[in-house]
Amino acid sequence: MLDIRHIYKTFNAGTANEVRALRGVTLTVDPGSFVIVIGTNGSGKSTLQTAIAGGFPLDSGSLSIDGVDVTSWPEHRRAAFIGRVFQNPFSGTAPSMSIAENFALAARRGRPRGLGWALKRSALDEFRDRVRRLNMGLEDRFENPIGSLSGGQRQALTLMMASWIKPKVLLLDEHTAALDPKSADQVIQLSEEIVTRDRLTTVMVTHSMSQAAHLGDRLVMMHRGTVLHDFRGAEKQRLREHDLRQRFEDVRRADLLDEPAAAMLRRLYV
């Protein structure tokens, strides 16, 4: 469904602030697969998501979704294939517009927008019905600006909006990192529900070891702009939180040595 081949991206190339964010990432995600991406800070996991979404042009490599090469497509064009939830709960919704209007906007993701009436009654009833099932009492505040809601509520709505038209790929970018624990749990539960129900091909970046251990059917660990580990199937299911912590510890220790030394040690002992 998602085919990423040898993608490279360096920011501020040739300056003192040069960051080699992606160094040849290759990843093929099967249809319906739920991939968790973890990694240290600066490992390139969020950059990878932005690369998939089309936030910047790649230096090299290619990216295709459902067999369509989208490497040269701008972000708004790729949106026809991609549903996104951002880390910042304020990023995914238009704050001064009502819940209803936000849903109407999401209901036309990747479709032409003409002079048709945005808020159709039949569609509105459907939105309201789904929002009611969130049990957040938001169905009564349908005309209120979304900016008046809490971060957790906004993130739950963003998630529903991102998956309203079934996306070929759903991107979740640390979408619970900015929430309080209770809201985070709610949003994670909802994510799992939606992903399972619609069998969405999903790439989720997270900082939480517990989320990484409990969710998904595949786990990718990134480090320094490359894929370091890739666990699938039974291997992924066996992973526990402390295994993941151990992996992070290994990475940290390896980083203390310089690269040739680390490579030598790895060759000798691993």
Added chain:
Amino acid sequence: MLLLLGALTIGLILSLLAFGVFISFRIFEFPDITTEGSITLGGAVAAVLIVAHVNPFLATAAAFAAGALAGTATAVLHTRFKINSLLSGILVMTALYSVNLHVMGKSNLPLLSERTLGSMAEAAGVRLMGASTVHLGGWEVGTRELAALVLSLAVAAIVGLTLYLFLRTNVGTAMQAAGDNAQMIRALGVNVETMIVLGLALSNGLVAVAGALLTQYQGFADVQMGIGMVVWGLASVIIGEALVGVRDLGYVIIGAVMGSVLFRLLVAVALRGGLNPNDLKLVTALFVFGALVLPTLARRVRMRPRT
């Protein structure tokens, strides 16, 4: 009475300017100073065409197209060439000064006995009333003034309603969202740059129509007529928001009309009361400054902990 009618008419005509400023400043938060050039452009284009005996409706439509083109130029400078929004507007406004002089051929173009929307309305009024003056609540007023007022009210109502309906369509909501949260609407498949172009084209088109109508009402186009118009439009929008609030788009649009009319009335009263016309722009600027700062100040005073 004549003063009142005149103020009302100009206020209604300039509500189109307020709509334009609402789109650029409020929807896109784009301080679009092109407005000052495009209102004159609209007046100039309409005046030249009317002098050439083009149908006044067509001339007004041409003014819209010219204004839309000016807005597109500013938007392209900003989105394509990444020039700061304020500077993009300043560049186009400056260029428009020369363009306007070329369009008119001189700095002031009178419409002495040409057929304008104003004269057409007057003719219709005379036919309807059967006289060139009418008694209105005890005053005797010219049919021409009354007809112009009715016409400008109709224009403000039709344009306001159309704008409201447009902003409720799929492309209209996408435009609002593009100003509200660009990242979000991009992720929902909308080209934000296209929306800015569309928005500024619409905004400056409306402003140019205001210029065209103003020209036809006052009987001349002048290359200086755009000076201070951004602040003028902004004042109207701010007054409107203070009058009716920002609860709903419909309120905001009605508010812009009310603000524009009220502001014009205030100006007429102030001038009548002895305000030096040379001080008008200064007073307007101070007024807008106050309107922008007062809400924040009031909040700070209220927030101050009691001792």
